[in-house]
Each structure stands twice: as C-alpha cells, then as structure tokens.
Amino acid sequence: MGETATAGRRVRLGWFLRAVAPVVLLLVLLGVVVALPLFAGVQSGEPLPDVTISHVSLPNDETLALHVTNNGPEPVTISQVLVEEAYWTFAVGDGGPGAATLAPLESATVRIPYHWTPGWDLHVSLVLANGATFGHDIVAPQPQPGVTTDVLQTLALVGILVGVIPVALGMLWFPVMRDLPQYYLHGVLALAAGVLTFLAVDAGVEAFAEAGAIPGAFEGTLLVVTAILGSVLLIQAVAAHLRDGEALSPLGLAYMVALGIGLHNLAEGLAIGGAFALGRASLGAFLVIGFMVHNLTEGPAVVAPLAEGRRPSLWHFGALGLLAGAPVVLGGWLGSLAQSPTLGALFLAVGVGAILQVNWELASLIRREGRLASPATLSGFLVGLLVMYATDLLVAL
Amino acid sequence: MPGDRSQAADLTRTLGRRLADAVEADAAVSRRAVLGGLGLAGAGALGLAGQGRASNDHGSGADEHGNFGAVGAYESTDFDPHAFLREFNTGFETTESVPNQRVYERDDGDGGTERVREFDFVASLRPIEIAPGVSFPAWTYNGQVPGPTLRATEGDVIRVNFANGQRHAHTIHPHLKNLNPAMDGIPQNGPGLVDQGDAFTYEWKAQPAGLHFYHCHSLPLKEHIHRGLYGAMIVDPDPDRVGRKPREYVNYQGPIDAAYRADLVERAELRNHEYRADELDEQVMVMNGFDTNFDGDNEVYAVNTRAFAYGVAETDGYGSWSAGETIRPIRIDRAERQRLYLLNVIEFDPINSLHTHSQFFDYYDHGTTLYPTHKTVDTVMQCQAQRGILELDYGDHDPGLYMFHAHQSEFAELGWMSFFEVT
Numbered sequence: 001m002g003e004t005a006t007a008g009r010r011v012r013l014g015w016f017l018r019a020v021a022p023v024v025l026l027l028v029l030l031g032v033v034v035a036l037p038l039f040a041g042v043q044s045g046e047p048l049p050d051v052t053i054s055h056v057s058l059p060n061d062e063t064l065a066l067h068v069t070n071n072g073p074e075p076v077t078i079s080q081v082l083v084e085e086a087y088w089t090f091a092v093g094d095g096g097p098g099a100a101t102l103a104p105l106e107s108a109t110v111r112i113p114y115h116w117t118p119g120w121d122l123h124v125s126l127v128l129a130n131g132a133t134f135g136h137d138i139v140a141p142q143p144q145p146g147v148t149t150d151v152l153q154t155l156a157l158v159g160i161l162v163g164v165i166p167v168a169l170g171m172l173w174f175p176v177m178r179d180l181p182q183y184y185l186h187g188v189l190a191l192a193a194g195v196l197t198f199l200a201v202d203a204g205v206e207a208f209a210e211a212g213a214i215p216g217a218f219e220g221t222l223l224v225v226t227a228i229l230g231s232v233l234l235i236q237a238v239a240a241h242l243r244d245g246e247a248l249s250p251l252g253l254a255y256m257v258a259l260g261i262g263l264h265n266l267a268e269g270l271a272i273g274g275a276f277a278l279g280r281a282s283l284g285a286f287l288v289i290g291f292m293v294h295n296l297t298e299g300p301a302v303v304a305p306l307a308e309g310r311r312p313s314l315w316h317f318g319a320l321g322l323l324a325g326a327p328v329v330l331g332g333w334l335g336s337l338a339q340s341p342t343l344g345a346l347f348l349a350v351g352v353g354a355i356l357q358v359n360w361e362l363a364s365l366i367r368r369e370g371r372l373a374s375p376a377t378l379s380g381f382l383v384g385l386l387v388m389y390a391t392d393l394l395v396a397l
Numbered sequence: 398m399p400g401d402r403s404q405a406a407d408l409t410r411t412l413g414r415r416l417a418d419a420v421e422a423d424a425a426v427s428r429r430a431v432l433g434g435l436g437l438a439g440a441g442a443l444g445l446a447g448q449g450r451a452s453n454d455h456g457s458g459a460d461e462h463g464n465f466g467a468v469g470a471y472e473s474t475d476f477d478p479h480a481f482l483r484e485f486n487t488g489f490e491t492t493e494s495v496p497n498q499r500v501y502e503r504d505d506g507d508g509g510t511e512r513v514r515e516f517d518f519v520a521s522l523r524p525i526e527i528a529p530g531v532s533f534p535a536w537t538y539n540g541q542v543p544g545p546t547l548r549a550t551e552g553d554v555i556r557v558n559f560a561n562g563q564r565h566a567h568t569i570h571p572h573l574k575n576l577n578p579a580m581d582g583i584p585q586n587g588p589g590l591v592d593q594g595d596a597f598t599y600e601w602k603a604q605p606a607g608l609h610f611y612h613c614h615s616l617p618l619k620e621h622i623h624r625g626l627y628g629a630m631i632v633d634p635d636p637d638r639v640g641r642k643p644r645e646y647v648n649y650q651g652p653i654d655a656a657y658r659a660d661l662v663e664r665a666e667l668r669n670h671e672y673r674a675d676e677l678d679e680q681v682m683v684m685n686g687f688d689t690n691f692d693g694d695n696e697v698y699a700v701n702t703r704a705f706a707y708g709v710a711e712t713d714g715y716g717s718w719s720a721g722e723t724i725r726p727i728r729i730d731r732a733e734r735q736r737l738y739l740l741n742v743i744e745f746d747p748i749n750s751l752h753t754h755s756q757f758f759d760y761y762d763h764g765t766t767l768y769p770t771h772k773t774v775d776t777v778m779q780c781q782a783q784r785g786i787l788e789l790d791y792g793d794h795d796p797g798l799y800m801f802h803a804h805q806s807e808f809a810e811l812g813w814m815s816f817f818e819v820t
Contacts, residue, residue: 041460044640077530079469079530079531080467080530082811085811086465086807086811087465087466087468087528087704087705087811087812089466089467097468099468099469125530127528127532127696129531130531130532130689131531131533133528133689133690133692213470218685245483277576
C-alpha cells in the first residue's frame, strides 16, 4: 500500500518534470541569448517610436492631464509638449517639470498647466527627442466634476431609475406570461433572445470602437475578441459544472439571463458614469426616459424562463431584478472613477460574451420543449430586435 | 455667478489658512503679501479671473502654473547661437567655424590685382539640438546651421573650396551679382552637383554691397534648404567706390552735392568692417525653422536655429526672470547702436517677420542702399531669401528686457521669440 503511494508520487513527479521541461529549456536558451551578444552586429535600422495618448482628463480649468503609453519596443523621451502649436511647460508623472523617458509599455500622466476655455477645442502634441510628434484632439473640453459624494449619489439615483426600476416593472409581466400557452411562451423567450442579441451587437460595436482608443501595445481588437470568447467559455464552463449533465433548471437559466443583462448594464453604467465625469452627460429627462423605456424590455427577458412550472419564491424575483438592474449603479461609479478605454472595452466585451452564452441557453431550452424556428419564436425574436432598435433611438448619450 | 463668487471666497479662505500655515516658518515671505495674492488665487481656481494664476503655492512658483515656453535647458554644445550671433568670417583670422580661411592679392588677369577672401567649406551630416532635448539630423556647412557668416568688401573675390562629405550631392548657390554661370551652384550649370567625396572651388565677385544669402541648390530644394544648408554673406560697401558712384547706393534721382556724397561715404565707412563698422554692435540673425516630423510644417521656429535661445530661462510670469546658461537674452549696451543682419530662410511658410517691442528702427531691404528703404518701422516682413539690415538705437530706453519676435504668433510660440537685455 505504502509502496504504491510512493510509486504514484514518483510517477507524478516524473510527469511534472516532463511537463515543465520545455519551459525550463526555453528559459535556459533565453538566458544564453541574453548572455551572449548573438545579435550585437546585426543592425536593421531602428524601430519606429509609437506613443498613444489614450485619453485626457481635465481635473480643473488650469490643467490638462494626458494619459500616455509607450507602445514601442524602445524607450522614448518626451522632450517638449505643444498645446495649440505653442511650447508649454509640463511634468510627467510625479516628477518635476521637464523631459521624461518612458520604458516600453510604460504609461504615465503628462500634466500641463494650461488655462483652457470650456467648449474650445485644443490640440496637444508630444515632441520626442528625435523630433517625432504624437498628437491628440481634445474636443469641446468641459470641466469634469470628478468624484464627490454628490456625484456618487446622483449616479446611484440615475442607476436605480434607468436600471433597477424598469427591470422590476418589466418583471410585472410575469403573471401574464404564466397564462400563455407554451407555443406563445416560446415566442416570448425568443423575444428575450432578440432583446439580448440587440444588446450584444450594440455592445460589441461599442467595444470594437473603444478598442481603437486602446494603446497599440495592448492590442485592443484582440483584447476584445479574447474577452468575448473568454466570458462565453467561462460562464459556460461554470454552468456545465453546476448542472453536472442535467438540463439547466428554469431558475438557473433565469439567473444566467439576469447575469448577462447585468453585465451589459454594468457597461451601460460605465458609459453613463464616464460621460458624467467627463462633463459630457446632460442627465436631463431625455436620457433618463430613454434608458427607462429601453431597459423595460429587459424585465420580461429575465423572468421568461420561469413562466412554466412552479413559481419560485418571491425573493428570487427581487434577487434577479437586482442582479440585472443594479450593476448600472456600480458601473456608473466605476465609470466616473476611471475613464480608461481599456477598462471600458473590457467590460463591454465581457457583457457581450455573457449575453451570447445566455442566448445559447435560451435556444436549447426552446429546442428541448418545442421547435426553435416556429413562426412565434421567429417573430418574437424580430419584435425583440425592433423594440430595442426603436427604444434605442431615445437614448442619446 | 453670485454662487461662484461665494465659492471663490470660500476657496480663498481655505487656501489662505493653508498657505499662511505653510509660510509661518519662512521669515523671508511676508504673510501679508501671501494673503494679498489670494483673492486672485481663489477666483482663478474657479475660472473667474481670466489669466490670473494661483501661483502663490509655497515653493512651486511658475513651475506648476502654466508658463508658456520650452521646458528645460539645452543639453549639448553642438551649436551656440550666442557665439554665432557676432561671428564674422572675413578671411583675416581663423575661427572655429572656418578653421581654414585666408586673404591674399592675386593678378586679376587684366593687368591689375584683386583681393581674394578664401574659405574652406565641408558639407556634413550632424545632429543639432534645436529645442531643449529635441535633436534634428541637419545637413550642414562646416558642422553648423546656419552655415558660417562670410564677410568681404565690395569688389573682392569670395573663393569657397567646397568638399562634400555628406551622402547626398550638394552645391553652394550665391545670391550675388555673379557674372560667370559656371559658378552659379546649380545642377544645370558648371560642375553641377558635387557628389560625396568630390570637391569644387566656387569663385564669386563680392557685389553688390548688401546682405546676401548662400544655400544648396540640389533638388529637392525644399529638403536641401530646410535641412540646414544655408548661410549669410555680407558684402560691405567700399567707401571709395561710393564716393565715385553714389547713385548706385541710393534710391534717389535728384542732384547730388558734396555734402550728400560725404554723408553716403560716411555711411559706407560705418558699414564696412575694415573702416568703422565696429562702432556698432553688429549681429547676424537668420530666421529658420525645422520640420521634425516630416509633415511639411515646422515644429520649431527660431532665429539662429535654437528655439527660445535668446529668451529668458525662467520667469514667474509676474515680472521677474532669470537668465540661464544656454537660454538667455542678448545683452546690449544702450550707449551703442545695434545693426542686425536679418535673413529669412524659412521653408514651408510663405513669410516670416521681425517685430521689436517698444522700439522702431530703420530698415534697409537687402542692405543694398545706404539710406533706409523703410524709415521708422517696428515690423518687417520677409519672404524666403529676402534679407535686410536693421539699425536700432536703445539710447533713450531704460535698462531692462525688450522683446522681439516674429509677428506670426504661431512662429513666436514655437520658438522665434527673443529678448534684448539693455544695460
């Protein structure tokens, strides 16, 4: 008995050694390449400098803060800064005024003391030591209120109005859905899938657009693709592990839908919070009403899987509503704290992945119980898309 | 608005407490002076006070509050605009920029003799720091941009032994009244382009009197000029010749009496480095610029290559300033008159200009006349290759800083902004 265990451990150790051997060999070879100047005589010119100004924050009307990343393989030195074609003083990071060198993949904030005028565009340029310039347009700058308790309260209120309340109202359709025959209920589920598909496309387009602003070194497009596929696979893996071969229970599916919508609403909240912090949101009635009407359709999408069979206890409805709607509040707070395009694109992409996975589940539910491509489901799906398109016109952020 | 004002007042009070605490220990700072500045500071922070800046924060001063201008000082000694300003190569003595130069008489082939001013020029590639920390790969004559300033007297022969050590083919084209097409320094005439490793000796008659221009005429012309192959050539009027042919030096058709002639001769002597030119403080200013990112627009403008080199190194924006090692105003003596040899070589922009603050001057377009072509002006405009002589007198002015700059604000803010410090 003891012998077998020892043998087993020995086998496992050997297996482990064999598993890590290629990595160890690679590290050794890398050491050799670094230690021996193998390529000392090889010169094929210099790589081009590549610097991105991903975004600008305006903490007050005396300051421009440029968020800068060196994407290139070589260090770059920011020697001078131009604002509106004029040399201007600046400081990089916590350092004093003057030139600074950024290592490859290093990011820094370039602070320029400049008395700007709200609404008047500015063009800023970084001048590197070799004379190359990297510019950025600051379109219609507005004072950014920054993060105060007032802002957080306002964003919480907005989040509840546009996230939690419409989803809760939409869930009130639940009794109506229970009285529907299964054939039409499938139409409602397809409508939910249509709503979700619209949201996925919307967020996907946004994510790829946002990816364009991500510093080149982080490969924005690939980051978005990886995040979408990653979240599909991860959620699918978790779901598969939970149900352990069984079909997902209606309640489980409802939670999955709520999670997908919640992730989407998180990204929506990020956009609201970001726009608010950037001084870009007119949080007037138009925006709030638009979002409320738009998000109303998310309510029936969440509860549609529960329409058949035993009604779960009421607290589940509360939890589902919060899971789907409350992330708007959280996203709003996050978005007001950090206006990073990388973060924004990442959240959007994760939301897309979650929705795709939910659609997969909805489709298999319908297929299990009936026909996936029935007139009811197809027209339900179409109605979902159309309703979302029409209500989306009301949302102008 | 009243809300903003009361917010400003609150902020002012807060700042006041904080700053008063901060300066408590510092006997050099008057507490009252600090508090006095705060009204503006509070309003400024809320955007109520126009350009008012909250610059009273202890120990920070101008650094934190948006001074215009380039940051830092020049790090390299590849070119010194302060030395270039007053350096003239006459052939009589060698200089660092033209180590090989000489003056000699030779047979003019016509029974007489002529005086030759001979200079050795080499074209080379050299990085030059054109703004603090920003390097430009310049094509140079004798390792500098602008090229060395040559100076001769009217009627002399200017002889340039040109060797090309740079990988592109170059020439030297003179803006003189040159009577031999083989010496025009263009690809289509004489030796044409001078390739790397080749050499050619140009000979030009120094005429007419005035301020002139030399530059490379290889194609593409835009690139060969803006990369740095240009310089100034001064031909001083010969007082004897002026006495004999006064009409060639004035734009005037009336009778010329003895007094008029004598005045012209005296003016010629004051222009000529072999007579009395040293009675004035003579300076060469070449207005140039550099396109560092190949977008067909200059990122740096300057007189004599280095942006802001004749500026102040530091200022708090409230009237106090200091000079630096590499960035400092041009010091001038108010007891002396100034003569500026101003030449525009700017590429990509149609014109350039010079404007003097609190000062008017006489301007001699091309320097070819002995009476001003523009009398009492404070701004002159030049197209590329245009040049002229400015005569200024700060005798009436109080000592202190007097600005001069291109009155294209864009050029000024990109480096062509300078000061005289009148002492």
